[in-house]
Amino acid sequence: MTAFVLVPGMFTGTHVWEETVAHLTAAGAGAYPVPLTGLDGPPGGAAAGTDLETHIADVLAVIDAVGPENGATGDGGQEDGGRIVLVGHDYGIHPALGAAGRRAERIDRIVYLDSAMPRDGVPALAAVPDGALRERLAARAGGGGADPEGELPAPARDEWERWGSTAGLADAALDRLTALAAPQPLGTLLQPLRLTGAVTGMPTTGVLCTGNGASIEMVRMLAGMGDPALRALVDPRVTFFELATGHWPMLSCPDRLADVLLRAAAGEGHRLEPAGPAEPPAHLRPFLLDLPVVTAERTGNVDLYLPDADGPRPAVVFVHGGPVPADARPGPRDWPALTGYAGFAAVNGAVGAVVAHRLHDLADYERAAADVAGAVERIRADPRVDADRVALWFLSGGGLITADWLDAPPPWLRCLAATYPVLAPLPNWGMSGTRFHPVRAVTKAGGLPVVLTRVGLEMPEIAAGVEEFLAAARDCGARVEVVDVPHGHHGFETRDPTDESRDAVRRAMSAVLEHLRP
Template sequence: MSVFIMVAGVFTGAHVWEETAARLIAAGSTAHAVPLTGIDPARPAAPSHVGLETHIEDVIAAIDAVDVASGREIVLVGHDYGIHPVLGAADRRAERIARVVYLDCGMPQNGVPALAAVPDQALRAQLAARAEAGEREGVLAPPGRDEWERWGSTADVGEAGLERLTALSAPQPLGTLLEPLRLTGAVAAVPVSGVLCARNGAGIDQVQRLVDFGDPALAALTEPQVTFFELPTGHWPMLSCPDALADVLLRAAAGEGHRLRPAGDDAPAPAHLRPFPLDVPELPRDRQGHVDLYVPDGEGPRPAVVFVHGGPVPAGARPLPREWPTLVGYARWAAAEGMVGATLDHRLHDVADYDRAAADIATGVDLVRSDARVDADRIALWFFSGGGLLTTDWLTRPPAWLRCLAASYPVLAPLPAWGMAGSRFHPARAVGQAGSLPIVLLRAGREAPELAATVDAFVTAADESAARLELVDVPNGHHGFETLDAPEETIPALHEAMRSVVTHLTR
């Protein structure tokens, strides 16, 4: 059996682990929640004396307190910010650690402070400015009762859980967020498990998609000693589902879990590189900057459909998104219907890049409209997946030349883990300003629940504002259904959507 040493996230102390620890103990394991100096009442300290290094020492002390002669393996569990002191301690006691469990958190790197993992982008910028000004010894006040969502999804926590979280929260010493994590590399040999809380915005399928893009930084996630689990809950599973969390921790300690498929020549083709399901003409591309045009034969100018990929997509992903078979297939299909089909690349490499990606799209659309073969007054935009948030500007101020906006399995509101509270990229709020703009929405019936919720919110807002929304359902479709699901399930919906877009462009 194992000794579980658990470290909580920002503003929270050992108390959040009470139920999970009790269940681990009942299963025959030992469980110890580490009281962190300056946060937990058991270890008071002036904020000026507390940094990340302080908390690393707290965890090392807990490791050293385990009797080596007991023969029990130590499993370190870090939630949220807690993964930083966990990794710092594991790096110095690597020979003592059987496994590190990343509980709904990022993957901290050597030399990077925990500030980089603060989900709220605006707050992260404010704290960085304070650090630049030399303000490093203060504290960050804990969230109020209705502000926890800015730090992660509170799904399934419940009213009592939120009251408890708020009542027992403590200010976070700034030094814990600003002090860089220092690693020697020893921790790299320790087996790891990731526990993803799907309602906070990421599940195993999403991580596999990122690996499939071929980003070298993610290759380590496919190594044999790395396993994954997924919980259908929000960011605080120790409060929302302690039984399920305890079970997952026990299984992780036993080396169980899902293993990701490596990207590469020997792996099956990932979804974004599988063939387009329709037989479309092999038109050549005409590359113009970051845009590829597929132009039908005959006289112009012609209406155009601009296809906008989703993301985030790692910067080093190859082929480029505008070359993916699905987008190329759509563009060639539009050309077969007498339109100019266009695909473009935008720099949505991280959830902090939406402003930059929006500017790339606007520039690309201007480039398409300026082409002599295009009727600049008849343009449709078609968005996919995480690119759905990029519909916001077009919904808020639809220009007269935008005749239709389409979206396939889109994300239509920021997910909690993305830290975009207050961001302008919120289509579910913007749709009320769309006026008479026709909107064609392809909805996947088997979408991930956290993404489906954003679509539901958008549809409700569209209904309340009398927006011109046309729903095209793929009842058994998954996210990326063109290449994932049987053609007989998807092709009728694709035809219906394309007919609608073409009609809006040509009437």
């Protein structure tokens, strides 16, 4: 038998686990939802000073109450109890990890249920998906001025999407979620989490809800970019599952969630394969075209690849994706896809420009967009560039920045290109209310030509945004030319060196350059 200790997320109490508990117990497991102080019972039930340590103590109390039979409740201490799978949903992973470090000998596995990966010394506020709200609460906490007795109001029925996708939730479930929601004590979000070394080596499982924007493929891609915090994910003790639902699987598919938890407890799940010692990650493999060497001229955050031609030339400005860790080496401007595209533009008579920007976190889109806008003006001011013939080409997560240029295209912008772009914020990014929403912005693009390279093996959560963008473009009559790569992956220029991929790169470049003709 296995005992599952289930820690709820923000605004929610033990009620969210009721159906999951029923499925787990029917399978012979023990299941123990944790009543977090202030989140169970009547509104306003949090005592003054309720913080993360309070909730860690709540989790410890349940762990200590689990008896030696992995399902029988007893009064024995931790030395008498059974082994436990500790499940943290959303915010709940923070008190779960805090408790795990103090009862390491009792914990068999930690399950991250559609949650972030907390870091030592970082408060749960960092995982709040709404960037504007994060900033307001962080300012309130600055200088020790946080009010530990304050509360964050629970969402109204139409506000849950700010906190995660409600995909799969029946109306009745959403009604009940709203009716039983409780304000979140601010101290639980503002107090830093302190992790012990005992947590580091514990077996873990990530349960990713694809309807909320998470997937194994995305984790694999991010882990390959060199973020030190993600390198541990290729450990064989780390497994993954996907659930095709929104952020509250315990309400939308409790039977499937229970099955995944049981399989996780048995050590099942997908494991990420580490790259071989001589094998570079996918984004650092060679560009798929064999091109003459064009040396970049680097000034600030701009690299210029200049053609062998006289007079001002049109420019194609390439904007990388992200978020990419600030300490990633090499940085995106030196990735083969970017240098390859820029060199290919130069070989074809245009100035290829690569812009480095500071998109290191989802909260960085404002400054990344400002970096790009400033760089574009410096590129246009270069005497070797024809300032009235410029194309902007965005890749991957940089696609959200296209919204600024679609919304009000300047007359010198002859074409906008996007390759496997993110064109709608993913649900768990908390950006749906920001200006970075190309699906909405394309309605104002007017006659601006758009060249969109679409890969057939795209991550579903990104592909959905691309199709939404294309539907909006058709509705408003925007000029969009699609270059399809049916068998291509995200990052196909270095992952899929096939004739189909090479043809797609050539067609996309040809289309962009055609719009730059005098």
